[in-house]
Amino acid sequence: MTQSEFRPQSNEIPGQQLPYPAQQSDMDPAPDSDLSNYKPAGKLIDKVAIITGGDSGIGRAVAIAFAMEGADVAIVYNENTDDARHTQRLVEQKDHSCLIIKADVRNAAACQAAVQQVVEQYGKLNILVNNAAYQMAQQSIDDLSEEQFRRTFETNIFGYFFMVKAVLPHLNEGDAIVNTGSIVGIVGNPILVDYASSKGAIHAFTKSLAIQLGKRNIRVNCIAPGPVWTPNIPGTMPEDEVKNFGHEVALARPGQPEELAPAYVLLASSEGSFMTGSIVEVTGGKLG
Template sequence: MSDTDTVDMIHEDALPGHESELEPKPEWAPRYPGSGRLDGKVAIVTGADSGIGRAVAALYAREGADIAIVYLCEHDDAAKTKAIVEKEGRKAITIAGDLGEKDFCESVIAQTIDAFGRLDILVNNAGEQHSDKEITDITEEQLKRTFQSNIFSMFFLVQAARPHLKKGAAIVNCTSVTSYQGEKELLDYSSTKGAITSFTRALSENLIGEGIRVNGVAPGPIWTPLNPFGGSSKEKLATFGEKTPIGRPGQPNEVAPSFLFLACEDSSYMSGQVLHPNGGTIVGS
């Protein structure tokens, strides 16, 4: 896919947005030294150019993994994530394109196998959201795009990855607190996150017999480019995260450890589960 193609994917509300243009900058840096929990592993992290994905890539690299950084079109952000991984002494490749397209998802897996020869961890993190006050404001095009980006992509990637995932592999899907609570201005987004939660549970049942664990992470309001660049209304952005019990939005490096835990042997007796780094909000499991 060419740079022109990926540039054309940028939506009218400026999504997905560049972390390089965001102030204040999200906190992505790991908070502690690595302990080799992912030594020799290879991970694909979608949406790894910025936000939670960048923090996950950085932490995985610190723990010993090589990373395939998958993103839409934010080449400057992706280059920085690649440099972060390499500074940790690990290898990284960048792959740009539309995860809503099956052919591209197949290419992601093929390029990763070509570069590293194996695949141990698949992190389905990439997604998009659009704020709409009324259900009638959601266009057919937006509805299709949100489902393509957020849930179709996970099916396509897992389908392509399945032949390469061996016993001990892990899949970690990013769902959301909106899957459990709903969000009145994020009707299509919340619906996809509910689908991701169900997908995580069903896929776990499907793969656990093969020794492949599938779990999820459901972040609350996290300071990433997703909301400031069109994912939230200006009114909600003004008090973003303040309604959580902790009283502030979370940072990407406060979410990444959940992704690490579910990818490594620390969680060897967990599958079909969801962790909730959401600022103290109590939700049903």
């Protein structure tokens, strides 16, 4: 069985915890983000994309898919250089360039510098994927510190705001912004109060910005994933939550990063030309 055929059911996910920030190579089983099942159709030829949180998980899969569709990509990451370099190699195997940029999206100046580096490298910028995220489970709001609450919001929504401000001078008619929200931003999660709240903010940010930028024909959309097997899960969740991860959805398993990437391609490309302000749920049937 190849990795691309591996879709473990929730009862095949063993309990595990990894030090934060977790590396994708340490996960058991390894997430499927190699895009072996994906059939490209030249949807992003000559485009340039910047993807935050692009070193692993969903960001890695999106970077590979964009390259397969014809785009050059830049990935912004905060800590895991080994994961970022591995993503770079995977993208380059698809015959496209991948610029890796170490930056903290909580810092507005760092976001401006990252975007400037991309424009200097490629001469343009067409697509922003806001995907960087921080979460850390807490059983009670009494255990949720102000420091963690601030870090969550500064990463998950301030970072998106800073990146949008940095890219907008470079975007033109027909270009796109794709944000990563979450189903928990719609239905809530008792051990991720701050994270779920920040994701709800991302959904509102997406809809409001879509209305504002519609007159420029710049589309702004959001993917709301359900449970997806990424390094954030064993790196931030209790072991009993990791075991049987994804059991609650209709498909009885977690999603794999590869399964999210096509939705990002749709929203980044002209195939999604009449979609803006959308919150696209890719959840395996998590409805509440």
